[in-house]
Amino acid sequence: MTAIAILLFDGVEELDAVGPWEVFSWAAREGEPPVPLSVFTVSRDGAPVTCGKGMVITPDHSFATAPEIDVLLVPGGQGTRPMLKDEEMLDWVRNTAAGCTWVTSVCTGAMVLAQAGLAKGKRITTYHSVVEPMREWSDAEVLSDVRFVRDGNLVTSAGVSAGIDMSLWLVGELAGVDYARAVQQGIEYFPAPPYLYEV
Amino acid sequence: MTAIAILLFDGVEELDAVGPWEVFSWAAREGEPPVPLSVFTVSRDGAPVTCGKGMVITPDHSFATAPEIDVLLVPGGQGTRPMLKDEEMLDWVRNTAAGCTWVTSVCTGAMVLAQAGLAKGKRITTYHSVVEPMREWSDAEVLSDVRFVRDGNLVTSAGVSAGIDMSLWLVGELAGVDYARAVQQGIEYFPAPPYLYEV
Numbered sequence: 343m344t345a346i347a348i349l350l351f352d353g354v355e356e357l358d359a360v361g362p363w364e365v366f367s368w369a370a371r372e373g374e375p376p377v378p379l380s381v382f383t384v385s386r387d388g389a390p391v392t393c394g395k396g397m398v399i400t401p402d403h404s405f406a407t408a409p410e411i412d413v414l415l416v417p418g419g420q421g422t423r424p425m426l427k428d429e430e431m432l433d434w435v436r437n438t439a440a441g442c443t444w445v446t447s448v449c450t451g452a453m454v455l456a457q458a459g460l461a462k463g464k465r466i467t468t469y470h471s472v473v474e475p476m477r478e479w480s481d482a483e484v485l486s487d488v489r490f491v492r493d494g495n496l497v498t499s500a501g502v503s504a505g506i507d508m509s510l511w512l513v514g515e516l517a518g519v520d521y522a523r524a525v526q527q528g529i530e531y532f533p534a535p536p537y538l539y540e541v
Numbered sequence: 542m543t544a545i546a547i548l549l550f551d552g553v554e555e556l557d558a559v560g561p562w563e564v565f566s567w568a569a570r571e572g573e574p575p576v577p578l579s580v581f582t583v584s585r586d587g588a589p590v591t592c593g594k595g596m597v598i599t600p601d602h603s604f605a606t607a608p609e610i611d612v613l614l615v616p617g618g619q620g621t622r623p624m625l626k627d628e629e630m631l632d633w634v635r636n637t638a639a640g641c642t643w644v645t646s647v648c649t650g651a652m653v654l655a656q657a658g659l660a661k662g663k664r665i666t667t668y669h670s671v672v673e674p675m676r677e678w679s680d681a682e683v684l685s686d687v688r689f690v691r692d693g694n695l696v697t698s699a700g701v702s703a704g705i706d707m708s709l710w711l712v713g714e715l716a717g718v719d720y721a722r723a724v725q726q727g728i729e730y731f732p733a734p735p736y737l738y739e740v
Contacts, residue, residue, distance in 0.1 A: 501728065502728040506702070
């Protein structure tokens, strides 16, 4: 069983967490995965968290009750800022990551991984407004204009909705590309943004 | 103030609700909308709902406490099935829709709108596996292979992730296309599914 844990905390950006949740939980529970998968949410104390835009989500587990974790996903959101000085949280992320086969982030979750010392010298990406600041303070090589970056077992996504792309890719790594495509069809992820966008 | 309400219920599919929530709440709260917008979640009794894949979300309002609603969004998920025989729920949807400028759905939420009598003779879409059944039992013209369909003030989306496309389009209608593009950039919705898909 590969256990995927999505970290929740006050100020987590809703889609950073729920986009990957939808991908992984569809993979684990709706389809018939060629390898067993599980996914759960976890927060420090297991109490309901208030997300960045105000949605209240009750985590599946606290740090104390969480099963062993194989894949860690750290979402972003304004709530990552206080985490950068939260030694208890950084210790948990560091210690959990040490036992993981994959360590991942969405958006500004990359700041937490870097602050925990997990991105030293590695190629990563993050939310567009944080790329330049992270180039200043972090010890990672921060790429821009990519949806996600894999360096070894570290996989970091760009902002918010990019976590969906990254999670589908990871389903392909965990359970095969054919199965990832089945999940893609399950959630009808054939996106078509309605307005043309010129940068 | 344009008030957008996302209906929650046991068995609602997580991304059906949270994709639009992210788009609308970013539009309402993170950016500087040219017109005032608000967004909230609402369920029958306001108690926490257990979503289709097990996530527990606490709604902002019950039917009794909800402010006046201008835009109604009905997500899909397995929880729509019992709603098709739930006269109290269908009455609420029908009565709320009567006062709305826009009535919208994601995925199998279209079944609820149709069952409430809101799609008679209208062009709609829904989750791919429900297109044929709805052609049998509903009084709507059910289209396939489109992300969303607008017919008058009724806007129905295809499955799960299609709600993000529809919601961004609606932000463009409510607050202008330039603002919708700003929201698109805010949530970095420049999707790139990782595996090529051949139907």
